[in-house]
Amino acid sequence: MLTETTRENPQATPQQQAADTSQELAATAPGQLRVIKRNGTVVAYTDDKITVAITKAFLAVEGGTAAASSRIHETVARLTEQVTATFKRRMPSGGTIHIEEIQDQVELALMRSGEQKVARDYVIYRESRSQARAQRNSSTPAQPHPSIRIKLADGSLAPLDMGRLDIIISEACADLAEVDAALIQRETLKNLYDGVSPNDVTTALVMTARTLVEREPNYSYVTARLLMDTIRAEGLGFLGVVESATHHEMAELYARALPVYISKGIEFELLNPLLASFDLEKLGKAINHERDQQFTYLGLQTLYDRYFIHKDGVRFELPQIFFMRVAMGLAIEEPQKEERAIEFYNLLSSFDYMASTPTLFNAGTLRPQLSSCYLTTVPDDLSGIYNAIHDNAMLSKYAGGLGNDWTPVRALGAYIKGTNGKSQGVVPFLKVVNDTAVAVNQGGKRKGAVCAYLETWHMDIEEFIELRKNTGDDRRRTHDMNTANWIPDLFMKRVFDDGPWTLFSPSEVPDLHDLTGKAFEERYEYYEAMAGYGKIKLHKTIAAKDLWRKMLSMLFETGHPWLTFKDPCNLRSPQQHVGVVHSSNLCTEITLNTCKDEIAVCNLGSVNLPNHITDGQLDTAKLQKTIKTAVRMLDNVIDINYYSVPQAKNSNFKHRPVGLGIMGFQDALYLQHIPYGSDAAVEFADKSMEAVSYFAIQASCDLADERGSYSSFEGSLWSKGILPLDSQQILIEQRGQKYIDVDLTESLDWAPVRARVQKGIRNSNIMAIAPTATIANITGVSQSIEPTYQNLYVKSNLSGEFTVINPYLVRDLKNRGLWDPVMVNDLKYYDGSVQQIERIPQDLKDLYATAFEVETKWIVDAASRRQKWIDQAQSLNLYIAGASGKKLDVTYRMAWYRGLKTTYYLRALAATSTEKSTISTGKLNAVSNGGIDEAFSAAPAGPAPVPKACAIDEPDCEACQ
Known part of the structure; x- marks a missing residue:
């Protein structure tokens, strides 16, 4: 953008001269406030030219009569003081203001003082001058800016x-509807000054575009493309390919950059080193x-901050090279590895499917720890307990999420034969596990993550x-x-039937x-019965409902703790002939056998469901093509994976479980x-x-034909x-x-599949729905099977804060x-909800209901229908608005009654909350605290804080994502 001439127009009206004068603020108070002029120069702030500008505006409207002169002088002095006070209040230690901001405050001061006519003329003239500048600049060939210079690394300009x-x-704006390249350029130049660094130019571009996202979702793509310019320069410069490149130049440069x-x-x-082959x-x-x-x-910034390989803080991995590196790492043992790598690359880079975070982190590296989840059973002896804690540390070091089964460990007060003493129970050991997870923070990448x-x-x-x-x-x-409760069906029956419940130490009832x-x-x-006869000394009988109420409270x-259900996990497990499912994992979607010699391992990835909706149909x-390649990639993980403990390798090679899931379910509904x-x-x-x-x-089954069935298939x-x-049917019978209500209908021809699996299958378990929060961010879709959180909110994670707006809502x-x-503004005021905005039609209110506006019944019903097709489980967050003891009771009883294997986070809004009084805080996604009304008698008195919603973008949740 060319600089605007600063000479006055000799033909200008007094109003025009007044506005032009206000653009040329002179300098006093050095070292305090500074002003960026339109030509990019920076001058000190002074209020004398504000006085001149406002005075000229008044004179142009009211004339220069003696009667008007006194009033004008007093009014102008007052308004000038108001404008200056505003900036001093905002920046008490000094700072930089753009000339447009000063003009905005002049307008505002005129309007607030009741000088509407003067303000109106001032506004009209500013707009006409802006249009004239835009027309003049658009017709002028681009050339170096005459007054803004870049300060290079060597100090030269x-x-x-x-x-x-x-x-x-x-x-950045190419092929995107309703984005304005000229606007981005104008707003960016406002934030530049002579001597600005190249990085600050890029930052100004990105920051300018990201502020427009709430106006038009396509600006999110614009912002990402502007960020790409920095990523290209950093990566290509470090590799010595070129110092910088445009998007179109990458058509040739990617091929040059890959071998380097x-x-x-x-x-x-x-x-x-095998990647070089x-x-x-x-x-x-x-x-x-x-x-x-x-x-x-959000997707690109997440990749850049947390996934790209770097050296001394410099990311030298570019997005498409990143996907190719992951593809090569997964194809490294394939006979036709180039063809498979290209196949895998195309699936990943198209966003049709995305591997889980550990796979994206580590594929193709020296220690390819690609698996997502590890499940262990802790034995009831001191050596075994600390060996289990050691295993936790080793697995956590290489970015694995952990699920520990602590049920075998004897209870508080149980007899210890070796010392003739009494046990301190499970809790002291869990404290050690907690501190180990903090200490071993997944290789310095994220907090350790474990669930007991x-x-x-x-x-x-x-x-x-x-x-x-x-x-x-x-x-x-x-x-x-x-923490998670591992609940047998008998307990839930006792809750339904208002029966008693007896607690035991596993040392006395080991089976x-x-x-x-x-x-x-x-x-x-x-x-x-034995306890009733006095044959078992350490026991306690309570009402099942009392314990249930305490769980929910x-x-x-x-x-x-989360609520997970032991019997459906086991009775529906394909592997019940070789062992027992003793727990789920960190995110409650994995249901695999564990024992002393086997640490269960699962390898995850997710199909991007909206990418498989064509013309409103699945x-x-x-989908078949995507899944065929995805399952092959997942099976490859098992052979390539780095195992930090031998029990994990033993289990994974024996049973070869994988967990293929879905994400973007809400987007698919919108489409x-x-x-x-x-x-x-x-x-x-x-x-x-x-x-x-x-x-x-x-x-x-296709892989079994090629590679053989898993070893424990029979x-x-x-x-x-x-x-x-x-x-x-097994679950119903048992x-x-x-106590159960599940749907048994089917629409596809399953008879040939039943016949085929009897001949052999490659993987003991094939499906599980993970949370996918981070990889959903990367691909730009809604996470997993979740309803939309809010239609407009600010997402905060380790990469910063991002305005997220529902593009489907904006389109409609x-x-x-x-x-x-x-x-x-209405969406901001109503926290991203459309329900109270009167001019929105009812059909759109129904379609764009947010998570807390969707009745929990629908979430559970949809999960129940999915569960009948899945051999493992689902990470199922439950959203409850107006949470009360009764609602929680009904919701979790329904989850069990509808055959769900597990639930994950409870995301609850209290029945009472603080009334909204302002939206000036900028916290678009704030949730008020409140108490749970009509709470269970076992709940603590007084208001209970709303539990933190699943920290879906924090590192402790990413192991499965």
């Missing part, structure tokens, strides 16, 4: 290259630079439930780890831990105009997961032709019809002529 600035901005990147990565001992020329030609354009700002599980009959269950409380003895609290279904019930009742108050042909809270959404959940299951099972449900859908409002600045 070079003119700001306006031509390159134009190219960068125009490339591989060489440097190997030299720095960051990449596996690939035909890098062939892979380089396969890179599609256009896919750099599909990132949102305990069965509901364990004598320590009451104290276990209170581990996350902020009161009590802090030596018996674990503030940094997650309960490995029993499920009717076998558990019979043995448990036997032990209850603590869940509401602290967010923990594209099953594309079909289906409200989340509807029968149609439940049906889509059913049909879409049926298709995923259908193709995933067949893809694993005796599994698969070997008997029992599919996940069929295993529901639990009893009275634009189509109906309802999108304007007032609508943006």
